[in-house]
Amino acid sequence: MTSAPESKAVPSEGESPGAVITIINEIIYSPINLLLTAIIALLLYKILKSRFGMVYMEPPVPELPKIRKDMTVAELRQYDGTQPDGRVLVAVNGWIFDVTRGRRFYGPGGPYAAFGGKDASRGLATFSVTSSDKEYDDLSDLNSLEMESVKEWEAQFREKYDLVGRLLKPGEEPINYSDEETEETDNSTNNTDKKEK
Missing domain, CATH: 1.20.5 (Single alpha-helices involved in coiled-coils or other helix-helix interfaces)
Incomplete structure (x- = not known):
C-alpha cells in the first residue's frame, strides 16, 4: 500500500x-x-x-389621460394594447378597467394578452386564459362558485385599476360622465346596479 x-x-x-x-x-x-x-x-x-435593486426594471408606463365612458364589446376591442398609446382595457363582470399599468401582463405578448380589449369574466371564472367570443356574454350559464369567483376578481380589479365605465349590453345606452365626477358617482352606480339585480 x-x-x-x-x-x-x-x-x-x-x-x-x-x-x-x-x-x-x-x-x-x-x-x-x-x-x-x-x-x-x-x-x-x-x-x-x-x-440591492440593480436589476433591470421595465420603463414606467407613460401617464395617459383617464377615460371615463361606457363601451360596447366592439369599442372595447380597440383597447388591446396594439394602438399607438398602448392603452389596455379589460372588462370584468360588466365593468371596464384600465389595466395599462399591467400592460406586461395584459398587453401584447403578456401571459394574459387574451384578456386585453375583451371581457375576461368567463376566463377568470373558469380559470382559463381565454376570453369570450360572444358579442355580449351575460354569464347566465356560470354556476354559483364561478360567479363568486368573478365577483372576487371584480373586487381585485377595482382595488388595483382605474374604473372606466360599464360594458354595455346590446341596445343599452351609455351614461354621459362629466369631468368633475368623483367616487360618489361610482358608489351610486354600484348601489343602482345592486338594486336592479
Whole structure:
C-alpha cells in the first residue's frame, strides 16, 4: 500500500522558503482554481445585484389621460394594447378597467394578452386564459362558485385599476360622465346596479 504524498506547505530541512512560495503559487493559480474563483465571483455578483435593486426594471408606463365612458364589446376591442398609446382595457363582470399599468401582463405578448380589449369574466371564472367570443356574454350559464369567483376578481380589479365605465349590453345606452365626477358617482352606480339585480 502506498502512502499519500506529504504536503509541501511546510518546508523540510534543506528546502528554501522560495520553493514553498512556488508550490503555493502553483496551487493557488492552477487553471481549475482560477475557473472556480471566476464562477464564485460571478454568482456573488448576481446575488448582490438582485438583492440591492440593480436589476433591470421595465420603463414606467407613460401617464395617459383617464377615460371615463361606457363601451360596447366592439369599442372595447380597440383597447388591446396594439394602438399607438398602448392603452389596455379589460372588462370584468360588466365593468371596464384600465389595466395599462399591467400592460406586461395584459398587453401584447403578456401571459394574459387574451384578456386585453375583451371581457375576461368567463376566463377568470373558469380559470382559463381565454376570453369570450360572444358579442355580449351575460354569464347566465356560470354556476354559483364561478360567479363568486368573478365577483372576487371584480373586487381585485377595482382595488388595483382605474374604473372606466360599464360594458354595455346590446341596445343599452351609455351614461354621459362629466369631468368633475368623483367616487360618489361610482358608489351610486354600484348601489343602482345592486338594486336592479
